Amino acid sequence: MSFEKIEVKTIGKLGYITIDRPEVRNALNRETLEEIVKGLDLLSKNEEVGCIIFTGKGEKSFAAGADIKQLRERTAIDALNPFSMQGVYDIIENCEKPTIAMVNGYALGGGCELAMACDIRIASTNAKFGLPELNLSIIPSAGGTQRLARLVGKGKALEMILTGKMISAEEALQFGLVSDVVEFDELNRTVDQLASQILNKGPLAVKLAKIAVNYGTEADIKTGLVLEKLSQAVLFSSEDKNEGTQAFIEKRKPNFQGK
Numbered sequence: 001m002s003f004e005k006i007e008v009k010t011i012g013k014l015g016y017i018t019i020d021r022p023e024v025r026n027a028l029n030r031e032t033l034e035e036i037v038k039g040l041d042l043l044s045k046n047e048e049v050g051c052i053i054f055t056g057k058g059e060k061s062f063a064a065g066a067d068i069k070q071l072r073e074r075t076a077i078d079a080l081n082p083f084s085m086q087g088v089y090d091i092i093e094n095c096e097k098p099t100i101a102m103v104n105g106y107a108l109g110g111g112c113e114l115a116m117a118c119d120i121r122i123a124s125t126n127a128k129f130g131l132p133e134l135n136l137s138i139i140p141s142a143g144g145t146q147r148l149a150r151l152v153g154k155g156k157a158l159e160m161i162l163t164g165k166m167i168s169a170e171e172a173l174q175f176g177l178v179s180d181v182v183e184f185d186e187l188n189r190t191v192d193q194l195a196s197q198i199l200n201k202g203p204l205a206v207k208l209a210k211i212a213v214n215y216g217t218e219a220d221i222k223t224g225l226v227l228e229k230l231s232q233a234v235l236f237s238s239e240d241k242n243e244g245t246q247a248f249i250e251k252r253k254p255n256f257q258g259k
Contacts, residue, residue: 025105100195107128116148116177151175153175
């Protein structure tokens, strides 16, 4: 499968989706979003890939939001399209495999929302985050009003959205928008190390942990605890649980099979 707006590659068990439009700060137009869905589907179906990393081409921008020229032409019907930017990011959030946003510069508007749709966000020191949509008399509608409030709290989310201010990587770390901030030259190595830690875990447990957290936090705690208990019941009956516990007893590295 060939791509024009993104690069899709694998290195070992890691899959990479790189937005490749540096001439427009990796802005997200309709064609790019369509290719992201196809690239994600390709990596999701690749049994050799255990973790998927999103990033932007170059050193200046992760993704600087939606393509304004296309945005100007959108109508009310476009906002309701199931394959809108919000729909694409829902697909990313619900991906069975863990996802990491490797934020290497500006993550604005739809770019910030893309990062928030990933499970984990690691930023370089030159990264900037912001949701400036109100400057155009629209709102962040690719999950921005919902995911940001859940990550940083209602008050900080409203401040960022209503003012459109950009925050630094360090401030994003302070408020829990990102998990770590490193020098740009260390970004790839840090993300690779993080992904390797995840890949060492039981793949079934990774899938069910994502389900328990993503769906449990959207429900009341009793429903979340039931979901947690049922997920654990599935894992208790798995071959990987037997392998993991036996490997611990024998003081060796487990050989998980995803069964």
